[in-house]
Amino acid sequence: MEKKHENTVWVPHAETLPEPAGPGVTRRVLAYNQGLMCVENTFEKGAVGALHSHPHTQITYVVSGRFRFTIGGEVREVTAGDTMLKTDGIIHGCEALEPGVLLDIFTPMREDFV
Structure with a gap:
């Protein structure tokens, strides 16, 4: 792979x-180019994505599960x-x-992920 x-x-999932x-x-890095990146993140119940920031705009889509997010100090489920x-x-x-999957889209791409 x-x-x-x-x-x-x-980019077949089985080949990531x-x-x-x-x-x-x-984490699975899916399709990407210099300007855009798609990343799948699978979480076990209780797993934490630590508070952080980066110089990328990011959209997160909840594929499955339930999460508590903090964004800019605001907390929502x-x-x-x-x-x-x-x-x-x-x-x-x-x-x-609960266990779940998040799909993240980054612009520009995250060079630190490859």
Whole structure:
């Protein structure tokens, strides 16, 4: 399985490399180019995405599960189908209240993920 599939038109899930992204969290880098990146994050119940910020705008789509998100000091619970916009530099993080999957879209792409 290859992680570096920049500018690849077709990126089958089975050909992406799962990697640890913290206790109870697995990350898969999906399709991407220099301007845009799609990343799947799978969380076990109780897993935490620590508060952080980065110079990327990020949209998160909740594929499954229930999460408690903090974005810019505001805390809300979200479930499947919800989306969140995190502008570059805003402090954000989450906790999985049950097992779930988040799909993150970053612009520009996260070079630190490849």
